[in-house]
Amino acid sequence: MLNNLMSESMKFLANLTQKTYRQYPKHLTALVLVDVQKEFLLPVESGWQSVSDVAETVNFKKNMSSLIAFARAQGYDILYAPYTDTIKPTFETPAHQLMKDHIQVRGNEVKVAPNLLEQSILPNDKDTIIEDRTGLSAFSGSSLHQKLQDKNIENLIFAGPFINIGLDSSIRDAVEYGYHATLVTDCAAATSNIEYEMAKDTTIPRFCQTLFSNSLFQTKAAK
Amino acid sequence: MEYPSKNTALVLVDPLNDFISPLGKAWPIARTVMKKVNLIEHMQAITKRCREAGWVIAYAPHHRYKKGSFAGRKYLHPSQIVQKMTLGFNAKGFGGKYHAKFLPQEGDVISSEHDCSSGFTGTNLHKQLQEKGVTHIVLAGFLSNTCIESTARSAIDLGYHVTLLDDAVSAWTPKDHEAAVEVNYPLLAHRLTNTQNFLTGLS
Numbered sequence: 001m002l003n004n005l006m007s008e009s010m011k012f013l014a015n016l017t018q019k020t021y022r023q024y025p026k027h028l029t030a031l032v033l034v035d036v037q038k039e040f041l042l043p044v045e046s047g048w049q050s051v052s053d054v055a056e057t058v059n060f061k062k063n064m065s066s067l068i069a070f071a072r073a074q075g076y077d078i079l080y081a082p083y084t085d086t087i088k089p090t091f092e093t094p095a096h097q098l099m100k101d102h103i104q105v106r107g108n109e110v111k112v113a114p115n116l117l118e119q120s121i122l123p124n125d126k127d128t129i130i131e132d133r134t135g136l137s138a139f140s141g142s143s144l145h146q147k148l149q150d151k152n153i154e155n156l157i158f159a160g161p162f163i164n165i166g167l168d169s170s171i172r173d174a175v176e177y178g179y180h181a182t183l184v185t186d187c188a189a190a191t192s193n194i195e196y197e198m199a200k201d202t203t204i205p206r207f208c209q210t211l212f213s214n215s216l217f218q219t220k221a222a223k
Numbered sequence: 224m225e226y227p228s229k230n231t232a233l234v235l236v237d238p239l240n241d242f243i244s245p246l247g248k249a250w251p252i253a254r255t256v257m258k259k260v261n262l263i264e265h266m267q268a269i270t271k272r273c274r275e276a277g278w279v280i281a282y283a284p285h286h287r288y289k290k291g292s293f294a295g296r297k298y299l300h301p302s303q304i305v306q307k308m309t310l311g312f313n314a315k316g317f318g319g320k321y322h323a324k325f326l327p328q329e330g331d332v333i334s335s336e337h338d339c340s341s342g343f344t345g346t347n348l349h350k351q352l353q354e355k356g357v358t359h360i361v362l363a364g365f366l367s368n369t370c371i372e373s374t375a376r377s378a379i380d381l382g383y384h385v386t387l388l389d390d391a392v393s394a395w396t397p398k399d400h401e402a403a404v405e406v407n408y409p410l411l412a413h414r415l416t417n418t419q420n421f422l423t424g425l426s
Contacts (some may be wrong), residue, residue, distance in 0.1 A: 006252040007395045013308060014301040021298050090358075091384040095410040135380030154297065164407055169376045176344040176373075180298040198402040203368050206399070207301060207340060 011205065018209040021180045023155075024221040030077040030153045031068070034138045034160035034170050036121065037082040039103045041161070047102030051161045054196045055189035060161070063186045063214040065120035067159060070218050072124075077151060080123050081130040081138035083166060088134075095136060095165045098191070137169035145177055155180045157217070158208075159187035164199040171208045182210040184217050224414055224424060232279035232332070232357045233270065236342055236364035236371055238325035239285060241311055241318035248311050248318050253365065253393060256400045260390040265418040266363050267324055269391055272425055274328075279355050281332035282321070283342030283364075283374060287314035293338070300339040302369060340373035349381055359384040361421070363391035367403035375411055387412040388421055 040047035041061065048055070055061070071078055083099050092100075123129060134141030148156070156179045160167045167188055174181045183204060190196035205211060212220065241247035243263065245254075257263065274280060286292065288310050293303050306312065312319040327333055332355065334348035343349050352360070360383050362371050371392045378385050387408045394400035408415050416424075 003252045003255045004396050007399075010252075010305050011301075014304040017299065017304045018301070089379070090382040091379075091413050093379055093385075093411055093413055095379075098410070136376065137380055140380035165410065168407070169380065172340065172373050172376060173344070175298075175300050176339045176341055178296055178298060195406055198406045202398050202402040203372075203407065205301075206369050207373070209298060209301065 021155075021209050022182075022220055024074075024157075026075040028153060029074070029155040029157065029221075030079060030148060030151070031071040031157045031159070032138060032144070032170065032174075033068075033078065033080045034158065034166040035083045035099075035162055036064070036080055036160055041121065045102065047161075050098075050102065050191045051189040054191075054193060055161065057193075058186040058189060058196075060187065060189050061121070063184070064159060067157075067184055067187050067214050067217070069120060070221070071157070074221065076157070077153065078123070078127040079130060079144065079147070080127060081133055081142070081144060081166075081170070084131070084133070086132070086134065099162075099165065135169070136166055137173045138166065139170060139173040139177070148179070153179075155182065157182050157184060159184045161189045163188040163190045164195045164203070168199060168204065171204065175207050175209065180210070181208045182212060182217065183208050184214050185211050186213050226278075226359050226425075228277050230356050231359040231361070232281045232352055232355070233273040233361050233363065234281045234283055234342065234348075234374065235266070235270065235325060236283045236362060236374055237285045237366075238266065238282070238322055238364055239312055239318065240320050240322050242365045243322040243324070244317070246317065248309055252395050256367075256395070256397055257393040259397070260393055260400075262391065262393045263324065265388070265391045268422060269361070269363055269388070269418060270325065272422055273361070276425060279332055279352070279357055280328070281334060281348065281352065282327055283334045283346070283348055283370075284321070284336050285312050285370065286336045286338045287312045287319035289314040302339065337370070340370045341377040342370065342374040343377035343381060344373075357383070359386070361386040361388070363388060365393055366399070367392040367394040368399045368407075369394075372403050372407060372411070375408075379411060384413045385411070386414040386416070386421070388416060388418055390417050
């Protein structure tokens with residue numbers, strides 16, 4: 001149990017430093033939506049059905065709509081990084097297979113603008129769609145980092161339906177690249193409760209500097 | 224499973240004194256899971272067998288702390304904050320050296336140091352493995368949920384075939400280890416196995 005105590009002490013000390021990171025000025029902040037697309041959000045799609053238990057428990061869609069509306073009101077850049085069939089790994093993992101099974105094969109078409117999706121979750125003309133992603137991480141092989149660098153963005157707010165697949169890989173990369181990463185925990189979901197809880201409570205706090213609920217994030221960011 | 228021996232690398236992540244030696248700074252926190260999974264013996268057996276099989280042996284060491292480390296970073300990774308506080312893996316001290324049981328040998332790949340978690344990000348590991356024609360990697364070392372999992376995630380996105388061994392990696396706490404090997408590894412690994420099955424398959 002000594003190691004648990006030491007582990008918690010280290011988390012506490014790291015958190016003291018990270019508290020100073022939690023400021024979200026408009027010109028330095030962007031919302032990155034990983035895998036936020038119709039295959040994973042429309043009720044008729046198998047992708048949504050795979051995460052719907054957790055998503056409904058955390059009120060995922062309502063929170064996502066609220067988060068996007070807040071980001072627009074704050075003037076944050078919003079970037080969508082969908083999982084498309086341009087992601088063709090040499091060796092497929094079970095995670096790739098899971099994602100692939102839920103997307104439809106339509107060449108290079110980006111699938112973030114379906115007719116039936118809640119209007120508040122749709123991208124608008126000012127938003128950026130990352131079309132060149134090649135891996136589980138939104139940064140993998142893509143122009144995302146360069147686009148963020150070009151705008152001098154420092155704080156990334158992350159949300160998406162697969163907390164331990166695309167979100168996890170993307171947040172790890174973001175922190176490696178020097179960003180302050182914030183995960184909005186009730187704008188995330190998973191295919192099972194254990195995946196969601198383990199990611200939110202155990203794994204992601206080891207590398208992501210900030211985890212907030214949607215309401216807490218909006219309170220902090222509005223200051 | 225059969226591995227292409229000339230194209231497969233064992234990547235040892237952070238086999239450094241601060242983790243492994245009882246005199247290491249992180250040993251008091253690392254020892255619980257390390258002992259539970261019998262990590263050191265497993266890593267030794269795997270390394271020996273992979274050397275005999277003629278595989279590439281690669282080292283992916285953590286950043287060794289020195290004065291001015293992370294000076295250019297505005298937002299530190301949580302592990303960097305802890306490293307700065309504890310002066311962990313000190314560049315000039317005992318803690319940053321390879322443990323005596325895992326010393327590199329001539330011809331091994333020694334990657335440049337990783338600053339955060341992934342053995343690939345910001346290092347020359349990918350370039351060196353590419354130059355040797357490596358397509359398959361097997362990971363062992365520290366920590367299950369941070370450097371090992373981050374290195375695995377990077378490797379997957381870079382196109383490698385990744386094998387993870389649930390008792391050749393270790394974490395700070397049993398829960399961290401469980402979250403990695405029982406929840407995430409089954410989604411990420413092309414092959415998830417244990418040391419005994421891995422060694423049996425190679426013999």
